[in-house]
Amino acid sequence: MADTQATPTHSGSNAADDSNGIRDTVILGSGCSGLTAAIYTARANLKPLVIEGHEPGGQLSITTMVENFPGWPDGVQGPELVENMRKQAEKFGAELQMGHLVAADLHKSPIELDFGSKKVRTRTLIVASGASARWLGLPSEQALIGHGVSSCATCDGFFFMDKTICVIGGGDSAMEEAMFLTRFATKVYLIHRSGSFRASKIMLERAMAHPSIEFLTNTVVEEVLGVAEKEVRGIRIRNTESGEVRKIELQGFFLGIGHIPNAKFFQGQMDLDEDGYILSTENVFTTRNGQKIPGVFCSGDVQDRRYRQAITAAGTGCMAALEVEKYLEEHGR
Ligand code: NDP
Numbered sequence: 001m002a003d004t005q006a007t008p009t010h011s012g013s014n015a016a017d018d019s020n021g022i023r024d025t026v027i028l029g030s031g032c033s034g035l036t037a038a039i040y041t042a043r044a045n046l047k048p049l050v051i052e053g054h055e056p057g058g059q060l061s062i063t064t065m066v067e068n069f070p071g072w073p074d075g076v077q078g079p080e081l082v083e084n085m086r087k088q089a090e091k092f093g094a095e096l097q098m099g100h101l102v103a104a105d106l107h108k109s110p111i112e113l114d115f116g117s118k119k120v121r122t123r124t125l126i127v128a129s130g131a132s133a134r135w136l137g138l139p140s141e142q143a144l145i146g147h148g149v150s151s152c153a154t155c156d157g158f159f160f161m162d163k164t165i166c167v168i169g170g171g172d173s174a175m176e177e178a179m180f181l182t183r184f185a186t187k188v189y190l191i192h193r194s195g196s197f198r199a200s201k202i203m204l205e206r207a208m209a210h211p212s213i214e215f216l217t218n219t220v221v222e223e224v225l226g227v228a229e230k231e232v233r234g235i236r237i238r239n240t241e242s243g244e245v246r247k248i249e250l251q252g253f254f255l256g257i258g259h260i261p262n263a264k265f266f267q268g269q270m271d272l273d274e275d276g277y278i279l280s281t282e283n284v285f286t287t288r289n290g291q292k293i294p295g296v297f298c299s300g301d302v303q304d305r306r307y308r309q310a311i312t313a314a315g316t317g318c319m320a321a322l323e324v325e326k327y328l329e330e331h332g333r
Contacts, residue, residue, distance in 0.1 A: 022110045023049055023122035024333065025324050029262075030096060031058020032310050033300025034128035035085035036317030037324075041126075042092035044325050049120065050089065051099040057082040058130045059259070059301070060310055062152045064180050069310055078154075081310070106269045106296050107288075123333065124324045127266065127278065127286065127298040128317060131259035131308075136168065140224040141253070148232025149224060151255040153177035160184045165252030166191050166235060168221060174256030175203040181254065182212045189248065191216045191237065224253050261302045270296070278303040284320045295331075297323050 025041050027034045030052040041048040055061065063078035072081075090096065103114035110121040133151035135141060141149055150156040153167070157180060165185045167178040170192035178190045190207060195217045197204050207213050218241045225247065226233035234249045261277045263270070271279040271287045278286060280303040286296045299320040300313035 021121060023047075023120060024328060025049075025124045025126065026051065026111075026113060026120055026122040027126045027128055028101065029053065029058065029128035029130055029300065029302070030056050030086070031128065031130045031300060031313065032060050032082055032085060033130070033313035033317035033320075034058070034126070035082065035089050035094075036314040037126045037128055037299055037321040038089035038094040038096075039085065039092060040318055040321030041324055042089055042094040044321070045093070046324070046328070048089075048094050049122075050094055050096045051101070051115070052096055053099070053129065053262070055130075055132070056098070057086070058313075062154045064154055064176065066310060078310075085314075101265060104265070104269070106266070106286075106293055109294065111295060123331070124295040124297065124327055126317075126320045126324060127263070127296070127302060128300045128313075128320070129262040129302045130313075131261045131301040133255060134258045134260050135255060136221060136257070138221065138224060140227050141221075141255075143227045144224050144230075144232050144253070147230055148226065148251055149253045149255075153180045153254050153256075156252075156254075157181050157184045160252040162186050163252055164248075164250040165189070165254060166248070166250055167254045167256050168192075169256035169258070170194065170196070170217075171198040171256065171258060172200055172203050173258065175199045175207040177254055177256045178207050178213050179203075179210065181252075182210055185252065186212065187250075188213045189216055189250065190214070191219050191221060191235075193220050193240070194218060259301065259308075261305075263302050269293075273305070275305065277305045282319075283316045284323050295327055297327075 024046040025048045027037050027050045038048050038050045060078035060082040065075045067075040099115045102116045105112040111125050113120045161184045163185050164187040166189040168191050178188050181188050219237050223236040232253050236247050238245045263278050273279050278298045284297045286293045286298050297320040299316035
């Protein structure tokens with residue numbers, strides 16, 4: 001889910017509402033964490049309402065082969081994995097709606113969520129809104145988004161058949177994107193601002209060994225060229241060690257520099273860390289001024305700056321769901 005701002009676009013059934021129109025649980029986010037929470041709460045007969053944001057399926061929906069999710073010895077495509085989770089959640093009664101949260105009061109009981117055209121009251125909430133792609137923030141980069149600048153290789157790689165492109169970053173995302181893009185592009189520049197990499201050894205070695213990928217380290221992008229032409233024509237880069245500035249002609253510019261947690265919306269209502277991640281306790285409890293917020297839980301990448309794996313997101317989704325069940329039981333449901 002790209003952010004937590006969402007408006008339900010179809011009414012769906014109100015089977016989950018009790019006579020006061022109060023839900024037992026609402027889950028913000030339909031990535032692997034939100035969907036795992038949905039499977040568990042649906043199987044507990046809580047008929048969860050899952051709000052899908054701008055990126056239904058979350059980060060798995062824009063990834064390629066996932067080789068480290070247990071149970072898939074030959075790997076599984078990210079979109080297939082998340083689609084299966086979605087089917088599994090729906091099979092047990094989860095209701096999925098597109099939506100944009102415009103306001104929330106986490107400190108009311110029941111919790112109030114405003115989706116613009118519809119307000120939802122719920123006894124519990126799981127914030128599983130994930131994290132969104134990070135951009136460099138250059139004006140030229142922003143101006144050319146959708147015109148050769150992209151943060152999603154899986155979505156846009158196809159448009160760069162036989163072209164020259166670059167990928168920015170030094171983590172696993174950048175390596176994965178660069179490898180994936182060699183299917184289309186004839187040449188991929190991997191541009192990294194330092195000389196040391198966060199990427200895992202295996203992925204870094206694979207990318208380094210690829211004949212179509214050229215690494216440019218200690219290199220920063222100063223400008224994406226082509227704003228006047230409304231299409232990426234090249235980049236101006238600077239070597240931070242030598243100070244050398246040069247231009248490279250290319251047609252595609254991909255970001256692989258990590259993600260920003262989608263929790264900005266809860267600023268002031270919930271404790272967040274300096275980068276905006278939810279400061280959870282025991283991975284699932286949300287707090288305000290250090291005190292647990294009753295009925296409000298979190299899971300997945302929005303509260304996880306350390307592990308950020310599909311399996312850990314699923315794991316904390318399960319934990320949040322179990323805490324929801326416990327909370328409801330303790331409050332007489
Ligand atoms: P990371 O945080 O691991 O890496 C981000 C990279 O982007 C770093 O090299 C960082 O540089 C660079 N960067 C950040 N901001 C900027 C900037 N403003 N300008 C230039 N460069 C910048 O993020 P990833 O998305 O790569 O990975 C996140 C997690 O997901 C990791 O745990 C990773 O293992 C996992 N993952 C696993 C995959 C798989 O197994 N298939 C695929 C993708 C991700 P610097 O190092 O200098 O800070």
